Amino acid sequence: MIFNSFEFIFMFLPIVFVLYYLFNKINFTLSKIWLLLSSLFFYSWWNPSYLPLILSSLLVNFFIGTYLGKIKKIGQKKLLLTIGIIFNVSLLGYFKYYDFFVTNLNIAFNTNFNVLHLILPLAISFYTFQQIAYLVDSYRNETKEYNFLNYALFVSFFPQLIAGPIVHHSQVMSQFDNSHNRKINYKNIGLGLFVFSVGLFKKVGIADTFAVWANKGYGMYENLTFVDSWMTSLAYTFQLYFDFSGYSDMAIGAGLLFNIVLPMNFNSPYKALNIQDFWRRWHITLSGFLTKYIYIPLGGNRKGPIRTYINILIIFFVSGFWHGAGWTFIVWGLMHGFASVVNRLWSKAGFTMNKLLAWFITFNFVNATWVFFRAPSFDVAIEVLKGMAGLKGFALPAELSEYSFIQQLTSDFYQYPLDEGFIKPALITLIGFMVAVFAKNSLELKETIKPNWTYAIYVSALIVYSVFQLQKVTEFLYFNF
Amino acid sequence: MNYKSFVMKIMAMVLVCVASVGSFIFYMDPMWTFGHHHQNNDVQTVINERQQKTNRILFQPFPYDTLLLGSSRTTYINQNDFKNMNVYNFAVSNASIQEYNSLIELAKKKRGKEFDRIIIGLDFFKSNIKESSAKKSMNQYITAASEPFYRYKNLLSMDLLEYSWQNFKMSKENKVLEERNYNRSNVANAKAVDPELMEKQTEAKIQKFREVFYGDTYEYNPEYKEVLSQLKKNNPNTEFIVFTTPISSPLFEAMVEEGRLPDYETWLKDVTEVFGGVYNFMYPNSVTEDLENYFDGHHFYPEVGKLIAQRISQGNSSTLPSDFGTYVSGTELAAHLKGIRKESEPLLVNR
Numbered sequence: 001m002i003f004n005s006f007e008f009i010f011m012f013l014p015i016v017f018v019l020y021y022l023f024n025k026i027n028f029t030l031s032k033i034w035l036l037l038s039s040l041f042f043y044s045w046w047n048p049s050y051l052p053l054i055l056s057s058l059l060v061n062f063f064i065g066t067y068l069g070k071i072k073k074i075g076q077k078k079l080l081l082t083i084g085i086i087f088n089v090s091l092l093g094y095f096k097y098y099d100f101f102v103t104n105l106n107i108a109f110n111t112n113f114n115v116l117h118l119i120l121p122l123a124i125s126f127y128t129f130q131q132i133a134y135l136v137d138s139y140r141n142e143t144k145e146y147n148f149l150n151y152a153l154f155v156s157f158f159p160q161l162i163a164g165p166i167v168h169h170s171q172v173m174s175q176f177d178n179s180h181n182r183k184i185n186y187k188n189i190g191l192g193l194f195v196f197s198v199g200l201f202k203k204v205g206i207a208d209t210f211a212v213w214a215n216k217g218y219g220m221y222e223n224l225t226f227v228d229s230w231m232t233s234l235a236y237t238f239q240l241y242f243d244f245s246g247y248s249d250m251a252i253g254a255g256l257l258f259n260i261v262l263p264m265n266f267n268s269p270y271k272a273l274n275i276q277d278f279w280r281r282w283h284i285t286l287s288g289f290l291t292k293y294i295y296i297p298l299g300g301n302r303k304g305p306i307r308t309y310i311n312i313l314i315i316f317f318v319s320g321f322w323h324g325a326g327w328t329f330i331v332w333g334l335m336h337g338f339a340s341v342v343n344r345l346w347s348k349a350g351f352t353m354n355k356l357l358a359w360f361i362t363f364n365f366v367n368a369t370w371v372f373f374r375a376p377s378f379d380v381a382i383e384v385l386k387g388m389a390g391l392k393g394f395a396l397p398a399e400l401s402e403y404s405f406i407q408q409l410t411s412d413f414y415q416y417p418l419d420e421g422f423i424k425p426a427l428i429t430l431i432g433f434m435v436a437v438f439a440k441n442s443l444e445l446k447e448t449i450k451p452n453w454t455y456a457i458y459v460s461a462l463i464v465y466s467v468f469q470l471q472k473v474t475e476f477l478y479f480n481f
Numbered sequence: 482m483n484y485k486s487f488v489m490k491i492m493a494m495v496l497v498c499v500a501s502v503g504s505f506i507f508y509m510d511p512m513w514t515f516g517h518h519h520q521n522n523d524v525q526t527v528i529n530e531r532q533q534k535t536n537r538i539l540f541q542p543f544p545y546d547t548l549l550l551g552s553s554r555t556t557y558i559n560q561n562d563f564k565n566m567n568v569y570n571f572a573v574s575n576a577s578i579q580e581y582n583s584l585i586e587l588a589k590k591k592r593g594k595e596f597d598r599i600i601i602g603l604d605f606f607k608s609n610i611k612e613s614s615a616k617k618s619m620n621q622y623i624t625a626a627s628e629p630f631y632r633y634k635n636l637l638s639m640d641l642l643e644y645s646w647q648n649f650k651m652s653k654e655n656k657v658l659e660e661r662n663y664n665r666s667n668v669a670n671a672k673a674v675d676p677e678l679m680e681k682q683t684e685a686k687i688q689k690f691r692e693v694f695y696g697d698t699y700e701y702n703p704e705y706k707e708v709l710s711q712l713k714k715n716n717p718n719t720e721f722i723v724f725t726t727p728i729s730s731p732l733f734e735a736m737v738e739e740g741r742l743p744d745y746e747t748w749l750k751d752v753t754e755v756f757g758g759v760y761n762f763m764y765p766n767s768v769t770e771d772l773e774n775y776f777d778g779h780h781f782y783p784e785v786g787k788l789i790a791q792r793i794s795q796g797n798s799s800t801l802p803s804d805f806g807t808y809v810s811g812t813e814l815a816a817h818l819k820g821i822r823k824e825s826e827p828l829l830v831n832r
Contacts, residue, residue, distance in 0.1 A: 006630055006633070006634040006637065007629060007630065010637075011630070186483070186484035186485040186487070186488050187484040189484070189488050190484040190487045190488050190491075193488065193491055451482045451483060451484050451486070451487035452482050452487075453482070453490070455487070456482075456487055456490040456491050456494065457494065459491050460490075460491050460494035460495050460498070463491075463495050464494075464495055464498040464499065467495075467499060467637055468502065468637055468638060468639040468642065469639055470634070470637065470638070471634045471635060471637055471638035471640075471641070472638070472640060
């Protein structure tokens with residue numbers, strides 16, 4: 001089930017919410033069992049056949065984690081932790097990376113192993129990372145005596161289950177255990193509705209609009225000229241941001257309805273002034289995980305500059321590969337890794353840069369590298385980037401020919417291919433840009449919210465508008481044939 | 482205002498908006514998922530006929546014994562004009578013969594058994610390999626309609642709110658304002674166009690047909706006969722009645738001028754071989770000569786559809802123009818084609 005669906009907004013969420021607080025009046029454990037069962041139902045809605053997978057993953061990790069906290073011999077602990085990590089990585093590797101490895105093996109060694117075309121189980125990338133963190137912390141004796149119900153809720157709590165934020169057990173386990181959270185809290189509900197409505201609008205009202213242009217642009221990559229290529233890449237840059245941050249907002253908002261505070265995942269990343277700053281603002285919980293569980297154990301910045309740079313490249317390699325089983329994702333990750341190294345060298349050398357220029361370089365680097373993230377192959381990415389560099393023709397959309405000052409500049413006009421006209425998408429892209437770069441983000445706005453009529457109308461309008469965009473009707477184009 | 486009041490106000494406003502708009506869409510029912518009819522929803526715009534007619538089958542009673550299939554021309558035939566048959570018009574825009582099996586199976590599943598009769602309106606230009614070779618099915622429409630809460634989800638759609646409003650305005654005026662509007666009984670009507678516009682549209686249509694369908698790109702689909710035969714095989718207890726759709730004489734002449742007469746003959750030959758005979762309306766006659774029977778030279782008005790239904794279900798009724806439509810059996814085909822070829826000779830000479 002996804003948040004931006006009729007089933008979630010009008011059926012699942014209201015039923016789970018009402019019964020959760022009703023059960024809370026009877027028994028706190030009962031209400032948590034209800035929340036866990038609801039979360040598993042939420043997960044199964046997409047494909048019930050993967051329910052045993054998440055259940056077995058929960059059980060195995062909980063028991064390994066509990067046992068890790070009990071045994072004293074360091075050798076035994078290390079062995080058990082290794083088994084636990086191998087279990088999680090194998091699960092993820094099999095479902096997410098098997099076909100990638102086999103395909104590359106076949107190419108490299110001219111073998112003929114079968115690819116399995118497995119459907120990636122929903123959320124496996126997220127719950128695997130959360131549970132690896134739990135195992136490592138159990139090894140470090142940093143976990144407490146958790147019970148299975150709280151543990152299962154920490155992993156499967158439906159707001160964060162599918163697309164994060166990647167939650168650390170220390171952030172939420174105590175909240176699931178806190179009996180104060182069983183009481184209905186109207187402030188949390190009000191704030192939750194506000195954040196959820198902003199997220200829903202970002203996804204349905206903004207991201208889905210950009211998605212149409214991005215899909216069309218990448219679908220006709222061979223014919224993109226200068227303006228089309230930039231509009232395509234920017235469309236994806238804003239689609240991805242509004243989509244993912246919108247989804248995180250919805251998760252945080254839905255969590256608040258149950259008095260669970262989930263961590264911030266986006267903090268206006270396109271305002272970043274350098275690439276390190278970007279990664280402190282984009283998918284914050286992933287960066288936190290990679291730093292704590294890979295970068296620091298590898299030595300972080302404690303073993304000299306060369307090792308530091310290698311460690312940085314390793315975590316960005318892992319980040320790229322985690323995002324998708326393909327070479328374009330790996331290259332995207334490594335490009336960010338190298339940019340991060342360059343950024344550190346620049347700072348270390350004591351250079352400074354004008355803020356506007358720093359922002360401009362960072363934004364354009366991020367925008368250009370998203371091309372590798374989005375493109376299905378290097379060929380497509382290169383074609384789009386060539387268009388952006390002006391190597392595939394430079395003309396202006398025909399609508400601009402109406403302006404005499406533009407006519408003086410060029411006589412080369414063409415029919416803009418990504419939409420019926422150019423002005424509307426250009427204006428929407430500009431608005432998207434202004435919102436992403438200048439406006440306060442949803443969580444900053446949450447801090448300023450006041451329970452008054454203005455906000456009530458604002459939240460209602462966002463919800464109503466978004467709800468009526470959920471069900472699109474496709475017209476049949478060939479009417480009289 | 483405290484947060485409790487804040488939350489309640491948001492919930493109340495959202496509920497009021499959702500309930501009001503949802504009720505209006507329900508009242509208008511533009512996707513035909515509920516079936517109620519009243520004077521404010523008796524003119525319905527075509528959103529997607531495949532989905533609308535599928536919804537009608539799936540969500541409303543289906544007491545029909547005869548299925549009418551065809552493309553946009555056949556949509557203009559009133560299903561109630563067939564005498565002694567209870568017909569459901571399942572003709573849809575741009576239908577390919579490759580879709581017919583899927584359409585039949587869908588309707589059969591709802592009916593629970595084979596149909597007594599299946600009437601198919603065939604178009605010559607759809608025998609072109611480009612128009613009839615791609616495999617098509619209705620699965621996507623069935624899947625859409627089978628989604629959980631499909632009918633209720635449709636009540637919360639901005640697109641459908643706009644269509645509902647459009648339908649409401651047309652119904653209030655009680656006027657057909659588009660090329661095709663339906664009433665609540667699955668009967669289509671066409672907006673009458675003035676002679677000047679009709680002439681323009683006819684010229685454009687003929688030009689398009691010369692370029693796109695009848696010209697050098699035309700190639701008769703060698704699998705055409707087999708696809709039709711398969712329909713018969715899949716419905717052994719069903720009587721098949723096929724007819725050809727009457728295009729205007731100028732369009733017929735364009736077809737002949739483009740050198741398609743031999744393909745037309747092959748087409749009729751294949752059709753009669755599969756079904757034993759065909760009601761042929763596609764040749765110059767008093768109805769096709771009169772351009773006022775068409776709004777674009779290709780699509781006829783429902784009045785012509787009524788004549789087709791009468792010819793098929795009542796035979797040689799005295800109210801029908803005697804030269805409009807004739808049943809041609811396999812044994813009569815050669816003579817019938819000879820007559821048409823003779824009529825077309827001047828055009829062939831010009832070519």
